Amino acid sequence: MTTVHPAPGAPATAADGLSRHVVVAPGMCSGGSLVFGRIGDWTWEAVSESCRMNVHAARTADGDPAYLSFYYFHVRGGDVVHPHGLTFGDELRVDSRTFQFGSQSVITLHRLAPAGLDLPDGPLDPAEVYAHPHPDCLYAENFNRWIARTTAGSNQGLAQVTPPGFTYQDLPVLPNAHSPRSLVGRARATGSFHPDGPPGFHEAGRTQTYPYALDVVRDLNGAGLMYFASYFAVFDTMLLRLWRSLGRTDGQFLRRKVLDQKIGYFGNADPGAVFTVTVRRWTRTGAPGTEVADMALRDAATGQLIAVTAIETSLDPGRDPWPTTT
Missing domain, CATH: 3.10.129.10 (Hotdog Thioesterase)
Structure with a gap:
């Protein structure tokens, strides 16, 4: 209501x-x-x-x-x-x-x-x-x-x-x-909101790359365009893949607290599109329960940058300890 x-x-x-x-x-x-x-x-x-x-x-x-x-x-x-x-x-x-x-x-x-x-x-x-x-x-x-x-x-x-x-x-x-023009312009030019890493964080693990095929059931809106909210879902799907690769549980993912998220939208896509998503991860120095994931979504065939995001998340490690795998 x-x-x-x-x-x-x-x-x-x-x-x-x-x-x-x-x-x-x-x-x-x-x-x-x-x-x-x-x-x-x-x-x-x-x-x-x-x-x-x-x-x-x-x-x-x-x-x-x-x-x-x-x-x-x-x-x-x-x-x-x-x-x-x-x-x-x-x-x-x-x-x-x-x-x-x-x-x-x-x-x-x-x-x-x-x-x-x-x-x-x-x-x-x-x-x-x-x-x-x-x-x-x-x-x-x-x-x-x-x-x-x-x-x-x-x-x-x-x-x-x-x-x-x-x-x-x-x-x-x-x-x-x-004005966000400069911030978004840099993200478009570099393919990242944090090309040099977020201040106060250190890189954790290697850059990961995942494939993603556009889902015509979920990802397109009534006008036939890739729906703006589906970009959030695509990036969350990639984040979940990363978390699972680290041995984390789906329960931990659902309990994550998003402190800050930015998405820059730089392209759209047609049915049949296949993407590659690169994911980098940083942890806050002295506070391992707070992380930033920076991702870039690109067209797999052309390399065109479609969108970038930076997601800062927090989860209480004392409630469901995270493994130390990196």
């Missing part, structure tokens, strides 16, 4: 954001990608409301479908609300706010808080999201760009577009200090 209303204490204008009371249902909680899909739906809803257009039915000037694609998805888990810590019946307050980011893209920020948590009045402030997050809350940052197919029936060579009716000019501007 979701109840949507303007942000508490804010004027009732779309640019000030939306606030929802959400009761967690089976369709948004699991050990996989369900919560990310729901956050993405909230992004499309927030953009539709803020830009006064039906994002779901957007068209190019030529009348072809236009899609508000995900270019960067960043989520940070809190002590209470974190991606795989939700269960049936949990009650949340979800605040969302969309910012202009050029003529073809937007940034939408979300805060998922325990219902009843004492929070500031007014619209969601970027300073809170980026500099002063509440320790109990989950925060998500979505960088979306408009795209359209250049060839009917193909997901190759997608072009950036601006659909008529996309009115972004009245949206607030995200301060330049919080």
Whole structure:
């Protein structure tokens, strides 16, 4: 169940954001990608409301479908609300706010808080999201760009577009200090969010490479594009393979706590595509229960970089000790 209303204490204008009371249902909680899909739906809803257009039915000037694609998805888990810590019946307050980011893209920020948590009045402030997050809350940052197919029936060579009716000019501007453009640009150029390793961590084991074949049942959305949330599932599948190779249990995987995850989306794929996924792993120096996995998804036939992710996870080693195998 979701109840949507303007942000508490804010004027009732779309640019000030939306606030929802959400009761967690089976369709948004699991050990996989369900919560990310729901956050993405909230992004499309927030953009539709803020830009006064039906994002779901957007068209190019030529009348072809236009899609508000995900270019960067960043989520940070809190002590209470974190991606795989939700269960049936949990009650949340979800605040969302969309910012202009050029003529073809937007940034939408979300805060998922325990219902009843004492929070500031007014619209969601970027300073809170980026500099002063509440320790109990989950925060998500979505960088979306408009795209359209250049060839009917193909997901190759997608072009950036601006659909008529996309009115972004009245949206607030995200301060330049919080822009993810440089971060995502480096990840695209190097194939990694951590080409030199994350600070405070040391590399653990060798780089692993796994094959993955696109699953037309799970990985494509209703528009025939590779679904943004399926990238989370693909990367989690590779992480699970790595954990099993280390002798870890599926129970440990399901109890993992995602502290931070970034995904950069740099390509799409057609049915029949086969990928290679390279996985590197680091452990926090002095804290072996905290790890970062950095992965790159590439088209096996062409080598094209499709997506990269960095996942920082934590699991209490005292509860179910991890083997020391590296």
